[in-house]
Amino acid sequence: MxxxxxxxxxxxxxxxxxxxxxxxxxxxxxxxxxxxxxxxxxxxxxxxxxxxxxxxxxxxxxxxxxxxxxxxxxxxxxxxxxxxxxxxxxxxxxxxxxxxxxxxxxxxxxxxxxxxxxxxxxxxxxxxxxxxxxxxxxxxxxxxxxxxxxxxxxxxxxxxxxxxxxxxxxxxAGVRQPRLWGVLARVLAGRTAMPVVRGGVVESxxxxxxxxxxxxxxxxxxxxxxxxxADGDPRPARELLREAAELAGGDLELVEVDGGHCAESVGRLPWTLDMVLDTAAARTLGVPVTSFADGAVAELDWLRSLARREPDGTWALPGWLDVEGPDLAAEDACLSAWPR
Ligand SMILES: NC(=O)c1ccc[n+]([C@@H]2O[C@H](COP(=O)([O-])OP(=O)(O)OC[C@H]3O[C@@H](n4cnc5c(N)ncnc54)[C@H](OP(=O)(O)O)[C@@H]3O)[C@@H](O)[C@H]2O)c1
CATH class of the missing domain: 3.40.50.720 (NAD(P)-binding Rossmann-like Domain)
Known part of the structure; x- marks a missing residue:
């Protein structure tokens, strides 16, 4: 039974x-x-x-x-x-x-x-x-x-x-607040650069x-x-973004800028402030170590299966997903650790 x-x-x-x-x-x-x-x-x-x-x-x-x-x-x-x-x-x-x-x-x-x-x-x-x-x-x-x-x-x-x-x-896959859409949207739109503000934050x-x-x-x-x-490989947000872009099959160059150089469309970075969780207790219980990529591959594949091209050529996700803010695929969009 x-x-x-x-x-x-x-x-x-x-x-x-x-x-x-x-x-x-x-x-x-x-x-x-x-x-x-x-x-x-x-x-x-x-x-x-x-x-x-x-x-x-x-x-x-x-x-x-x-x-x-x-x-x-x-x-x-x-x-x-x-x-x-x-x-x-x-x-x-x-x-x-x-x-x-x-x-x-x-x-x-x-x-x-x-x-x-x-x-x-x-x-x-x-x-x-x-x-x-x-x-x-x-x-x-x-x-x-x-x-x-x-x-x-x-x-x-x-x-x-x-x-x-x-x-x-x-x-x-399945999360209602998909964090990697900003990356995938840019890859799907054929962008080659992603301006990032405060990409040094390390959040688990x-x-x-x-x-x-x-x-x-x-x-x-x-x-x-x-x-x-938490995953076993906490790293600066810019490194996670770079890895996510590679996993999404894109060739995005991350360009570190200060907030003043962002245009109107400033999106929130998926990781916004320094905070690393100690996972020693989970290891003691026998929980295996996972990596950022374990979730990223699954989320990107899932988002790709849901993304639809709009009549104006842009890419969008269904409305039941919690993706707010500016069009992150726009040429001048920035991702920032804190929204302006
Ligand atoms: N997402 C994060 O980064 C994060 C971080 C830390 C902790 N958490 C915790 O994780 C839990 C899940 O949150 P989430 O934001 O990640 O959402 P999620 O699990 O991605 O989506 C919410 C899930 O709960 C269902 N649901 C929502 N309201 C419901 C209700 N009243 N009755 C029955 N089912 C309901 C939704 O389906 P339907 O909409 O079809 O009902 C969906 O399956 C929360 O307790 C949250 O505090 C999340």
Whole structure:
């Protein structure tokens, strides 16, 4: 009898996790609000998609039933949602909650969304303090990390066998916020240069492969833990962009410029500020080392399959993906660590 896994909000970032679990012999059910987001090849892997909104606690509780072998919650943002998840975890052999590195605060209380950038004084390990919570709205710059931090505290006190994962910027096939579109859009448009502002920032990347491998490791050893999740090759943003351009099959020369030399169209670099996650705890659990390329190849292939040429000759992605900002394929577009 295969073990059962239930992934809440699993057609995006958790797509690779669903697939690896299925290939590992798990009987996988994934929820989401839109059945059309289900990859076609999932039928062949035996992955079942159920339309259920995470905010409908009754429907989700019914799916958990008497418990599953592995419950993964990709849509737990608030202390209230954490209370629900904590209740469900008591019926499950193992539970994983997707938190975020946004929970961390530096020694002055500064965090990723502070007006003043935090100073991490080295790689950030799981023991670093996390943000205080004062009832902020979770859909806000201040509230995102604070709510996640409080949700973690609720889960750790009320849940059972819960692994809390803290990824950095996630990339890979299926992610709703594809970070490598800026590169692919320029390659598809036949550009040869990409101006970059503050390309020296080093922010950890998290491939969907890293996430999937970590979830599998947690499922194999149910317990209570907090783990950073990141690829093993953090490097300056300009190097990641160069590698992504090569993987996209383009010949893009990265040109480092200062902000004043950018034209109107300034896009956000995928990696925006210095923050490297310490992943020693994940290694101790046996999580294999992944690289930026593990997610980049998958994301670029997937984006290429979705990109469509518009009547005016430009390239675009479907509207359900979260790609904002200027036309990054434009001749004069810049990518900057901070938007102007
Ligand atoms: N992306 C990152 O860089 C990043 C970094 C750190 C942490 N995280 C954490 O990772 C988790 C996933 O976030 P994401 O931004 O990467 O998104 P994502 O997983 O790429 O997309 C969201 C997924 O959840 C589903 N979903 C959204 N709202 C739902 C709801 N109310 N009920 C059921 N399913 C729902 C979506 O499908 P439908 O739209 O069809 O419902 C989709 O499958 C979050 O907890 C986030 O805090 C993300």
């Amino acid at each position: 295969p073990d059962t896994a239930l992934l809440l909000g699993g057609t995006g970032t958790l797509r690779r996790t669903a697939e690896l679990l299925a290939m590992d012999g798990w009987q996988v059910t994934v929820t989401g609000r839109d059945a059309s987001a289900t990859p076609q090849h999932w039928a062949g892997l035996g992955i079942r998609m159920v339309v259920a909104d995470r905010s409908d606690a009754q429907a989700t509780s019914a799916l958990v039933g008497d418990g599953v072998g592995l419950l993964v919650d990709g849509q737990c943002y608030t202390p209230q949602q954490a209370q629900e998840l904590a209740r469900w975890s008591r019926r499950c052999a193992s539970t994983v909650m997707l938190s975020a590195k946004a929970v961390y605060a530096d020694r002055h209380g500064r965090h990723l969304n502070s007006p003043e950038a935090p100073d991490w004084e080295g790689a950030v390990a799981e023991g670093q303090p996390t943000m205080a919570y004062a009832g902020q709205e979770f859909r806000s710059a201040e509230g995102y990390g604070a709510n996640k931090a409080e949700a973690e505290r609720v889960l750790r006190s009320e849940g059972q066998r819960v692994s809390v994962l803290r990824p950095s910027k996630i990339h890979g 990347t998290t491939s969907t492969e890293a996430l999937a491998r970590t979830v599998l490791a947690c499922a194999g050893r149910p317990g209570e833990r907090v783990l950073n999740v």
